[in-house]
Each structure stands twice: as C-alpha cells, then as structure tokens.
Amino acid sequence: xxxxxxxxxxxxxFFAESPGDVTRAKALCQDCPARAACLADALDRGExxxxxxxxxxxxxxxxxxxxxxxxxxxxxxxxxxxxAS
Numbered sequence: 257x258x259x260x261x262x263x264x265x266x267x268x269x270f271f272a273e274s275p276g277d278v279t280r281a282k283a284l285c286q287d288c289p290a291r292a293a294c295l296a297d298a299l300d301r302g303e304x305x306x307x308x309x310x311x312x313x314x315x316x317x318x319x320x321x322x323x324x325x326x327x328x329x330x331x332x333x334x335x336x337x338x339x340a341s
Contacts, residue, residue: 269281270306275321278312296309
C-alpha cells in the first residue's frame, strides 16, 4: 500500500502564515518522492502562494524565506541594506 504524501496529511501547513510552519512544510518536502514533479507543476501552473516541491511561493515568485508579519527589526533592515561588516 502506498504511503500518503506529507502534503495530504496536513494540507493547511503548506499554506501557513507563520514562518515556523512554512519551514516545517518545506522540511517535510525534502524526502517526498513527488517533490520534483510537485515543484515543476506549480511552476507550470503559476501557483500564487504556498509551499510546493519544497519551495515557498509568494505572489507567484519562489522566495527563500517567509518574513514574519509586521516591520522588520532595525538590525535586520541594516544588515539587508549594508551587509555584514
């Protein structure tokens, strides 16, 4: 009997708002046998958001990390603008 894909056991996790849940969803994809096909299909369909094939889509674009809601901390903003010293 085939095993269930991780995305079918908790589908809401793959559309989560919290960065921690998004990280968990991406981790579940790492060993999924359908990962490559899932990502390719999501790219073909132009998925607007969610975790697909271990990648996070926001506004139809693959992004590395999900930022927490609200304004970034000043230290994070400075690091992104000026880099590490």
